[in-house]
Amino acid sequence: MSISVVLFTCDLRLHDHPPLAAALDGTEQVVPLFVRDRAVDAAGFAAPNRLAFLADCLRDLDAGLRERGGRLVLRSGDLVDQVRKVAAEADADEVHMTSDVSAHAHRREERLRGVLEAEGVRLHVHDTVTTAVAPGGVVPAGSDHFAVFTPYFRRWSQERLRDPLAAPRTVTVPDGVDSEPLPSRDDLSGLSEGLAAGGETEGRKRLTAWLRTGLAGYEDRHDDLAGDATSRFSPHLHFGTLSPVELVHRARRAGGPGAEAFVRQLAWRDFHRQVLAARPAAAAADYRTQHDRWRSERTAGQDIEAWKEGRTGYPIVDAAMRQLRHEGWMHNRGRLLTASFLTKTLYVDWRIGARYFLDLLVDGDLANNQLNWQWMAGTGTDTRPNRVLNPVTQAKRYDPDGSYVRRWVPELAALEGPAVHEPWKLRGLDRAALDYPDPIVELSEGLARFKQARGRD
Structure with missing residues (x-):
């Protein structure tokens, strides 16, 4: 019996999930895995608000998998080490995951590939899961990325996007792979009082309502501060509970100036990811320095x-x-x-x-x-x-x-x-x-x- 591990990272959904679809297409059983990566905590990115939203997402993902006969396996520690352990416990042949653009993600992927290949396990990394067009999918002549949005958007708009994938009907998880308890936002402190709920179920409810009542007026109203007429999809896109590919398809299907303006914002998101993929140092250093001598935290x-x-x-x-x-x-x-x-x-x-x-x-x-x-x-x-x-x-x-x-x-x-x-x-x-x-x-x-x-x- 062939078995695959599907490593969830910033793609916490079941609808339109290429790594999960590929794993289910090629194997009889899968281990849906999420690793609470301690390197993310150590770098200071484990902010309370995102941890709470993440907890909602993981619990919702587990519930969706259980409705289909599966479950989510949660582990904590070094991501590479934990994936290796789970692959060994399940006797898996393959690991499927989503690509990412940060320098940390690139290093992590390289380490993971080397460790898995040493044990005879293949790693498959999938694009267009968290972007509509893959970073590097369109490039200008003589460069590895676009530095200006308008020409990028022209090329981006001409790309034919893949079709969205349906959520799986059944997910079979092998026995013998243990999971840690799922986190809960109730265990966290320091949260923003009005923090929204997370999870794919919540994201898809918001999507349905937005397409019905918000999209048509988006072009005219998205800058209206009091009107609060933006989609508020950004947390769901960050955690991957909504698919940008599906959003572009459904907006274009609806059509109209509002849809065009909304799709342009999704393209901006892809634009920034292709910049960071090509220039990972821009996460902390000036992309184009102006030689500023900023006021310091001491003086300001x-x-x-x-x-x-x-x-x-x-x-x-x-x-x-x-x-x-x-x-x-x-x-x-x-x-x-x-x-x-x-x-x-x-x-x-x-x-x-x-x-x-x-x-x-x-x-x-x-x-x-x-x-x-x-x-x-x-x-x-x-x-x-x-x-x-x-x-x-x-x-x-x-x-x-x-x-x-x-x-x-x-x-x-x-x-x-x-x-x-x-x-x-x-x-x-x-x-x-x-x-x-x-x-x-x-x-x-x-x-x-x-x-x-x-x-x-």
């Missing part, structure tokens, strides 16, 4: 803390930062505004902001987080690296009546309309009645400092 410590706490004196920035702390998630327009404010108005190193986001974001994805931060800091792929987003102008455009600010900054709830975006303009008793700080920096001062630092004054 008070400003950084005010930014983290949502007490900068700029209501739209503070609202977004408070949403992050409460939900472990932030509206995409808020991410752009807060990143611009930290890196360009306060002139603080983008890595400080990226680290704080990874500490809280349930969708804290290395490629998207780091490269979006670099895009906003002007050290990444942005073709206008010195653009600065004015938080007041942006607030009036994307939160025109101030509803988003009043939701997250209750100290300002009594202020009506767009006046909520500039509380420092109040005078006398009206200003004194607000338990809200004055701006920590004048926008003109921050802009002048940034221009001088970039040699553009």
Whole structure:
């Protein structure tokens, strides 16, 4: 009897899962395995919000497998060592897994291949599981990746995507392979109060509702901060409970401007992953250096803390930062505004902001987080690296009546309309009645400092 191990990593679903489908097609039994990789913990990526979402995902995956006659095997420790042990315990011939783009993932895959081949076990690594188009699937002439999104998107849009795969009807797991108990979010502390539930079941419910009520208006409403009209699929894409291939197919099938705008955002996600796959050092180093001499945590410590706490004196920035702390998630327009404010108005190193986001974001994805931060800091792929987003102008455009600010900054709830975006303009008793700080920096001062630092004054 032939047996395969299916190593789940960032692909915690049963629908449209090429490694699982390939294993079931070629063998009679499979061991669905997830390893709690201690190297991830040691690197500081095991943030409470993501651990809670992960726990939901693993419990839901196990439930789905049990409905089909199988179960999930959970192990902890060094991933390579644990996969080797499980393959030996099951007497498996093959291991199937999803490709990933980080330097750690590349090293881990190489180690795993060497260890398994030494024991006569074949490793199969599958693309287009967590991306619609594989990193390196489209490249420009003379380079190993696209550095600018627009030409990448043109080529990406011309690619023929594989067809989505149905979830398996039955999964048979061999006896004799033990599992650790599944984790529960109830055992965790330090979670964001409004953290969303995880798991494929939850993701597919959200997908069904989004296609019915959210997709058509996406182009017009996705920047509306108060409207909260984005898909909120990012945690499910990060943990792989939804398939980007399926999302693109279903959006295109629905058609219309909303679907086109949504697919473009999925392409942005693929774009960043192909950049990181080609330039893994960009996770921590400037993709395109501007030779910045950023303010340090020592010299900018008070400003950084005010930014983290949502007490900068700029209501739209503070609202977004408070949403992050409460939900472990932030509206995409808020991410752009807060990143611009930290890196360009306060002139603080983008890595400080990226680290704080990874500490809280349930969708804290290395490629998207780091490269979006670099895009906003002007050290990444942005073709206008010195653009600065004015938080007041942006607030009036994307939160025109101030509803988003009043939701997250209750100290300002009594202020009506767009006046909520500039509380420092109040005078006398009206200003004194607000338990809200004055701006920590004048926008003109921050802009002048940034221009001088970039040699553009």
